[in-house]
Amino acid sequence: KEKRIALLPGDGIGPEVVAEGVKVLKAIEQKDKNLSFTFEQFPWGCEYYLQNGKMMDDDGLSQLQHFDAIYLGAVGYPGVPDHVSLRDLLLKIRKGFDQYVNLRPVKLLNERLSPLKGKAAKDIDLLVVRENSEGEYSGEGNWLYKGEPEEVVLQTGVFSRKGTERIIRYAFEEARRQGKSLTSVSKANALNYSMVFWDSVFEEVKRDYPDVETASYLVDAASMFLVMNPERFDIVVTSNLFGDILTDLGAAIAGGLGLATGANVNPERTYPSMFEPVHGSAPDIAGKGIANPLAAIWSVAQMMDHFGEEEWGRKIVSTIQQIMDEDEKLTPDFGGEATTAEVGDRFIKLLTS
Amino acid sequence: KEKRIALLPGDGIGPEVVAEGVKVLKAIEQKDKNLSFTFEQFPWGCEYYLQNGKMMDDDGLSQLQHFDAIYLGAVGYPGVPDHVSLRDLLLKIRKGFDQYVNLRPVKLLNERLSPLKGKAAKDIDLLVVRENSEGEYSGEGNWLYKGEPEEVVLQTGVFSRKGTERIIRYAFEEARRQGKSLTSVSKANALNYSMVFWDSVFEEVKRDYPDVETASYLVDAASMFLVMNPERFDIVVTSNLFGDILTDLGAAIAGGLGLATGANVNPERTYPSMFEPVHGSAPDIAGKGIANPLAAIWSVAQMMDHFGEEEWGRKIVSTIQQIMDEDEKLTPDFGGEATTAEVGDRFIKLLTS
Numbered sequence A, B: 001k002e003k004r005i006a007l008l009p010g011d012g013i014g015p016e017v018v019a020e021g022v023k024v025l026k027a028i029e030q031k032d033k034n035l036s037f038t039f040e041q042f043p044w045g046c047e048y049y050l051q052n053g054k055m056m057d058d059d060g061l062s063q064l065q066h067f068d069a070i071y072l073g074a075v076g077y078p079g080v081p082d083h084v085s086l087r088d089l090l091l092k093i094r095k096g097f098d099q100y101v102n103l104r105p106v107k108l109l110n111e112r113l114s115p116l117k118g119k120a121a122k123d124i125d126l127l128v129v130r131e132n133s134e135g136e137y138s139g140e141g142n143w144l145y146k147g148e149p150e151e152v153v154l155q156t157g158v159f160s161r162k163g164t165e166r167i168i169r170y171a172f173e174e175a176r177r178q179g180k181s182l183t184s185v186s187k188a189n190a191l192n193y194s195m196v197f198w199d200s201v202f203e204e205v206k207r208d209y210p211d212v213e214t215a216s217y218l219v220d221a222a223s224m225f226l227v228m229n230p231e232r233f234d235i236v237v238t239s240n241l242f243g244d245i246l247t248d249l250g251a252a253i254a255g256g257l258g259l260a261t262g263a264n265v266n267p268e269r270t271y272p273s274m275f276e277p278v279h280g281s282a283p284d285i286a287g288k289g290i291a292n293p294l295a296a297i298w299s300v301a302q303m304m305d306h307f308g309e310e311e312w313g314r315k316i317v318s319t320i321q322q323i324m325d326e327d328e329k330l331t332p333d334f335g336g337e338a339t340t341a342e343v344g345d346r347f348i349k350l351l352t353s
């Protein structure tokens, strides 16, 4: 099976970590006769913006359209406002390619990595299914009476029947497939339109899945439970903004952004899906060769799952676990002295041996 | 000084914990010749709703108008949808009395209480200044094409110049008064109207406070930092929804809702301010006499601060600390066997001895 992968290394440490992910893909290709990957690289990001006044080519989406996957490094750089760099590249792809599912595993690999007392690896093992195409991030709003005392700014979340139902249904399917419970996170007691709607759709879809155990929490309570009782959660389905917050919180309890990955999935495969580490471009350490590539490598595991190569997906995650368990030769963010490339090389050795 | 206090015990364990707070107020009155309190109790809440079809009297706000403070227990009960019970009582008072500042201290009293590894009490000591009157909670929205495939639900956050500037200014004043740093939490990279506006007002107001050190975080990053590096935060200013999430998270890292309090303040004192434990009505343990009253008692400390009786405020907090340090005679939520009244009695003995 040949898979065409579009590389968007992006800004800061993005290119450094994507390089390691590509090394991993090439190593897999070497090992597995059934798989072959071709790569094409795109220079889009903040530097491109500073030179060309745009984050990506005008026909960027159609250039990416025919790939099997997009592998993104990181976006964002001092001097380019975040709401430009992200809206015009990351969010544009998520939305343009209808990648309406954002899958973020929260999995503690080793007790030592969690900032929480007394949590074993098995206590922190959940999957957040985040709505990724609309909701609070719809970008709709208005800015009225600018500069006047009566100035007022409106930000409108848009929750469509289609958008809400499909993400909830996806999460139920995933819960059924994995034989796990599903928790919906919302906030109907204060968000009296959007979240009342969310809850009603959840209740409705639930009727089709009597075999799936469910729970429903308010986002404030869910945040608290993630810290106090993370073992409560298996699969979690939630809105775009809440998913953003809960997955960073998930990263925190599982050892930080150094190990957090996200897949932006178009389940119908009408468009390519996108795989990215959750961390940012970390301009302070960019170019030094010390960025931790493990989150970007975990993104490759998600890509493999998406290609139907779950065996490789599992193998990548267990190899990351092995590296973290052995606790030597890690990058400075984990207290080690290894370079980005050294970690990548060691990873490949373990993966392919 | 005579202070008139309106009691709204509300639902579930509300009456039980408010009773202890009232005992504390009476004990203070006995000790302090300069202070006297009068109480009037209001029966509003979910039971009232089930009997009368409304959460509070139609002229409820004008009945409360002339009190010096409102002391609320908890609102919410099975059978009454949250978005009714809360919007029509709690949120109505917050909004109707322009209690636009929600002050929530996050203070770890004892290392043992935190779920976080290696955090000493001094590492977790912050104050969240939450916008409490508008923003995401404005209740504006629309529900279109109900039941049709094109059904779409809109939820609009309303951020006024006045509402945004006054909360940020309040927080800067508080930071200056306490000689502490101020962190703004927003999300401009995704919420392209409201949070871009929030950030611009923050930058603007900052110019009037060159002596205050500031930081600005995205809400996802802030959630992560609260768990990984809580010592980064002193005073935090943020929007209504983000404040809701961050303060529950704050409660989590400081030992749970059993010790979390919130003051809903109208700084101009045109209207009464309201003091409440953050926990809910806990119907499962209501009526058993085992609810933990310490959060409600901490609310009394905030009430004292608001009355200008900071000495009593500090004394109450340090007495709670003493009780937690001694770690005996606590309620079941803290692993003890004491009743609500026993904890209250012990508290008063320590406070007044």
Ligand SMILES: CC(C)[C@H](C(=O)O)[C@@H](O)C(=O)O
Pocket: A086, A090, A244, A278, B189, B190, B220
């Ligand atoms: C960069 C930002 C727009 C983005 C988001 O909030 O979705 C990021 O935080 C993430 O979680 O992928």
Ligand SMILES: CC(C)[C@H](C(=O)O)[C@@H](O)C(=O)O
Pocket: A189, A190, A220, B086, B090, B244, B278
């Ligand atoms: C009950 C609910 C509406 C409320 C809120 O979200 O403000 C509560 O969670 C709080 O934090 O006081």
